Amino acid sequence: MVSKKNKNPSQRITYSEDVMNGRALLYLKEDFSPYYYLRMWVPSEGQHVKKSLKTKDLDLARQSAEQEVLDILQDIRSGKQVFGITLGQLVEKYLAKRAEDVALNEKTKGQEGITAERLGTIRSQLNALLRLKSSLTKLSEFDAYSLFEYRQMRFKQNPDISLVTIRNEIATIGAMFKFAYPKYTNIPKMEFREIKITAQMKKEMRRDTFSLEEMRRITRYFRTWVSKKECPDPVERVNRQFLRDYFLILTNTCLRTGELKQLRWSDVKKLEPATNEGGLDVQLITLVVRPETTKTRNERTVVSRGGEYFKRVRTYSKFLEQDDYIFPNSKGTNPIDERMMYALWDDLMVKTGFPNHRERKLSFYSLRHYAITDRLRDLSIWEVSKLAGTGVQYIQDHYGHFLEEDAKIAALKYSRRPSVSVPDGVQWD
Numbered sequence: 001m002v003s004k005k006n007k008n009p010s011q012r013i014t015y016s017e018d019v020m021n022g023r024a025l026l027y028l029k030e031d032f033s034p035y036y037y038l039r040m041w042v043p044s045e046g047q048h049v050k051k052s053l054k055t056k057d058l059d060l061a062r063q064s065a066e067q068e069v070l071d072i073l074q075d076i077r078s079g080k081q082v083f084g085i086t087l088g089q090l091v092e093k094y095l096a097k098r099a100e101d102v103a104l105n106e107k108t109k110g111q112e113g114i115t116a117e118r119l120g121t122i123r124s125q126l127n128a129l130l131r132l133k134s135s136l137t138k139l140s141e142f143d144a145y146s147l148f149e150y151r152q153m154r155f156k157q158n159p160d161i162s163l164v165t166i167r168n169e170i171a172t173i174g175a176m177f178k179f180a181y182p183k184y185t186n187i188p189k190m191e192f193r194e195i196k197i198t199a200q201m202k203k204e205m206r207r208d209t210f211s212l213e214e215m216r217r218i219t220r221y222f223r224t225w226v227s228k229k230e231c232p233d234p235v236e237r238v239n240r241q242f243l244r245d246y247f248l249i250l251t252n253t254c255l256r257t258g259e260l261k262q263l264r265w266s267d268v269k270k271l272e273p274a275t276n277e278g279g280l281d282v283q284l285i286t287l288v289v290r291p292e293t294t295k296t297r298n299e300r301t302v303v304s305r306g307g308e309y310f311k312r313v314r315t316y317s318k319f320l321e322q323d324d325y326i327f328p329n330s331k332g333t334n335p336i337d338e339r340m341m342y343a344l345w346d347d348l349m350v351k352t353g354f355p356n357h358r359e360r361k362l363s364f365y366s367l368r369h370y371a372i373t374d375r376l377r378d379l380s381i382w383e384v385s386k387l388a389g390t391g392v393q394y395i396q397d398h399y400g401h402f403l404e405e406d407a408k409i410a411a412l413k414y415s416r417r418p419s420v421s422v423p424d425g426v427q428w429d
Contacts, residue, residue, distance in 0.1 A: 262293040283311065
């Protein structure tokens with residue numbers, strides 16, 4: 001090794017020498033610290049590693065410096081990031097990785113990867129973590145038990161949050177830290193206090209849905225809600241029209257919200273008039289739900305009433321090409337914006353007499369519950385299972401109790417929904 005006397009007093013380095021043929025520098029700054037230091041350039045990250053060797057003895061410093069250099073080189077060869085990243089950076093890297101899974105899902109038609117809807121859920125769950133822990137927190141500050149009391153942390157932040165929500169967040173956070181090891185962190189597994197959810201708790205945490213009378217109240221108000229008198233702003237009026245038909249399609253087709261959001265005009269295969277058992281004219285719609293957009297990864301064909309709502313969308317939407325989303329954002333490049341839809345949902349709920357809709361857990365997903373319950377009055381469980389894309393046992397376990405409440409109404413074998421008037425001359429390819 002070559003010893004060097006510092007020629008630049010302003011650097012305050014009083015002694016230095018090369019380590020392992022110039023791979024790093026061992027140096028001493030007596031006016032700053034009595035201990036020897038190591039400095040090594042990491043080209044892949046564009047930074048110097050600077051580390052105290054915690055010894056005043058030169059021979060011991062040389063041994064420690066060589067070992068540190070070997071450890072750093074091993075980390076570089078294994079692809080591990082030498083410099084610690086922040087929690088926010090880890091979240092960004094993990095979301096980018098899961099975005100690749102969305103692309104894979106589309107490429108393999110649902111055989112691998114995750115749906116775009118699932119990615120949105122993951123993003124929301126990790127945002128909950130970032131509300132508890134600053135995005136600027138270094139990963140090096142975490143140990144395996146830093147989030148052990150995550151449940152209590154979330155309850156303190158939001159006393160009304162459900163245990164199921166917390167449990168799902170924990171699963172996502174655990175998966176993210178598993179992704180981070182060993183490249184970004186030395187923690188192989190993040191530990192959490194176990195959450196036990198009993199059958200009674202599951203029953204209490206079921207999402208609420210609408211009664212027949214409540215649904216009639218909402219649908220009767222739609223005509224006023226989308227009127228020019230009630231909503232003079234043309235942009236918001238179109239958004240309200242989208243929400244109205246989004247709402248009505250969900251209550252008729254039993255689609256999941258993610259399936260409907262990602263539905264394109266090319267997925268609409270047939271629209272035909274029909275007459276139901278009660279003698280009412282209806283429009284039957286035939287849809288193909290692509291496997292990459294559905295939770296079960298299985299393609300299914302949906303034949304349902306409610307085709308008049310799809311036809312009505314074509315009277316005001318600007319995006320009618322085969323590859324366009326039926327419910328697009330303002331530019332037509334992506335599905336409709338969820339934040340905008342929920343802002344309108346809140347307005348609709350309040351104006352139709354549901355100021356406690358959040359306490360009742362009424363959301364767009366409640367409309368799928370309503371649709372399945374409604375169809376169980378007319379169809380067998382097997383038929384509803386096929387329409388909704390879920391198992392027969394799941395239908396029995398989660399929807400049987402609704403039929404008990406509506407036993408008398410269940411005897412009615414036809415829908416009492418009013419028909420929808422659609423202007424003549426609507427283009428339908």
